[in-house]
Amino acid sequence: MRRTPADLVRAEPGPAHTIEFDGRPVPALPGQTIAAALWADGVLAWRTTRVGGKPRGAFCGIGACYDCLATVDGQPNQRTCLLPAEPGTTVTTQEGHGRADLAV
Numbered sequence: 168m169r170r171t172p173a174d175l176v177r178a179e180p181g182p183a184h185t186i187e188f189d190g191r192p193v194p195a196l197p198g199q200t201i202a203a204a205l206w207a208d209g210v211l212a213w214r215t216t217r218v219g220g221k222p223r224g225a226f227c228g229i230g231a232c233y234d235c236l237a238t239v240d241g242q243p244n245q246r247t248c249l250l251p252a253e254p255g256t257t258v259t260t261q262e263g264h265g266r267a268d269l270a271v
C-alpha cells in the first residue's frame with residue numbers, strides 16, 4: 168500500500184482545482200503552494216538562471232533562497248514556495264531576470 172504525506176497525517180483536503188503552468192492544467196489542492204502543486208505534478212524546474220540559463224525550481228521551500236521564482240499572473244519574480252495555488256492561477260516559466268521589458 169502506497170502512503171502519501173496526507174495519509175500519514177490523516178489530512179482530508181478539499182476537492183482539487185486547477186492552476187495553469189505554461190499553458191497546461193496542473194491539479195492543486197486547497198492550501199497547497201504553487202511549488203508544491205508543480206512538484207506533485209512532476210515539474211521540477213520553472214525558472215532559468217540569468218547567467219548560463221540553468222534550470223531552477225524549489226530549493227529551501229521556506230522563502231529564503233529565491234530559487235523558486237516564476238512569473239505568476241503576469242508578475243515576475245514571485246516566490247512560488249510561499250504563494251498559494253489558488254484556482255485559476257497562471258504560472259509561467261521565468262527566463263533570466265523575468266523582465267523582458269528591461270533591456271540588459
Ligand code: FES
Pocket residue numbers: 224225226227228229230231232233234235236246247248249
Ligand atoms: S524555494 Fe527557496 S525561496 Fe522558494
